Amino acid sequence: YETLQLQFFLPSLPPTNGSPTFYEDFQLFCTTPEWRSFIEKHVQPTMAQFEMDTFAKSHDHMSNFWNACYDAMMSSSQRREQEKGASRKLFQELVLEPVVKRSKAENTRHANVLKQANNHHSTVLKQWRSLCRLLTSPRSAWADRNPPEVRWKLSSAETYSRMRLKLVPNLNFDQHLEASALRDNLADHLHNPAESLPLAMAKEAKVSELEDDQLAEEDLPVLDNQAEPKEQNQREKLVVSEDCELITTVAVVPGRLEVTTQHVYFYDGSSEKEETEGGIGYDFKRPLSHLREVHLRRYNLRRSALELFFIDQANYFLNFKKKVVRNKVYSCILGLRPPNQIYFGSRSPQELLKASGLTQ
Secondary structure, eight states: OTTTTHHHHOTTOOOOSOOTTHHHHHHHHHTSHHHHHHIIIIIHHHHHHHHHHHHHHHHHHHHHHHHHHHHHHHHHHHHHHHHHHHHHHHHIIIIIHHHHHHHHHHHHHHHHHHHHHHHHHHHHHHHHHHHHHHHTSTTSTTOOSSOOOOOEEEOSOOOTTSOOOOEEEOTTOOOOHHHHHHHTTOOSSOOOOOOOOOHHHHHHTOOOSSSOSOOOGGGSOOOOTTOOOOOTTSOOOEEEEEEEEEEOSSOEEEEEEEEESSEEEEEEOOSSOOEETTEESSOEEEEGGGEEEEEEEEETTEEEEEEEEETTSOEEEEEESSHHHHHHHHHHHHHHOOTTOOOSSOOSHHHHHHHHTTTO
16 A cells, blocks of 8 residues: 555555455445556556566567568468479470470381371272283283273374374272262262352453453563573573373373473372373473473462473473462573473463464
């Protein structure tokens, strides 16, 4: 009582000498402004100072500890993510990329091996059939007494008048049973008709009297009729090389056309080469000096084809991807000035017909 100096701060405090009514008296005293003022001015500041002196340092230590833990956790997480990224990158560089490259290379090699084996098998089979026909022909040593029925077709050899006067055996005869079934509505599944040509292609194929299939001035080379003939012993050089298609009566053969200073080459690029009269495939090599005529043609209503005519009446119909490529090849051939070519200056079919003299 004296230590807290309650006699100065609480003069109205009930006596604490063990009176039986002290509890009720103290409860009534706690409701007085004197007690509330004592609590607010003396007890609460003392309690706050005690808490600050007792727990302030421990609170700072605890806060510093948790901040250090959080910083360590964040740095550890960041380092872990960096290590994961570096490990993933190394795994991709050392394992995944080599595996993908090796897999692609192996798949390509396997496909090439299968393709080569298939081509070799087809070539050997065709050569074997040709040898069997040679050894079992009617005049051979092992002639077949019961030969199969021979089918015939017109030979591709032509006269100067473009007449085909010879029959040759048709080794790839087909009765076209599927086409007959489609014609008679006997097929189980009818194929959908071919889609119509695109609008741009149809516009390109529109025939007009004013616009004919001819080259522009910039597409034609400068042709000098007085130019001296080139030496025959000069080294052969490549002039132009373009992808194209060789159009025949029964097939469209993809390949590549190469024009040099002395020859015209066509390389058959089909995966399965057919047996032809000249051998296996549609490859050909013709001297440029045998070229007689070169004409612009259309294929599937597109101005993208050329037709080459040679002095032995052979002709080749070549279709290119674009009209610009066709014009480029045509200009290069005219620029080489083949010695046996008839027309140099004519550009359109009308001018060619007029220059031929057939209408006079």
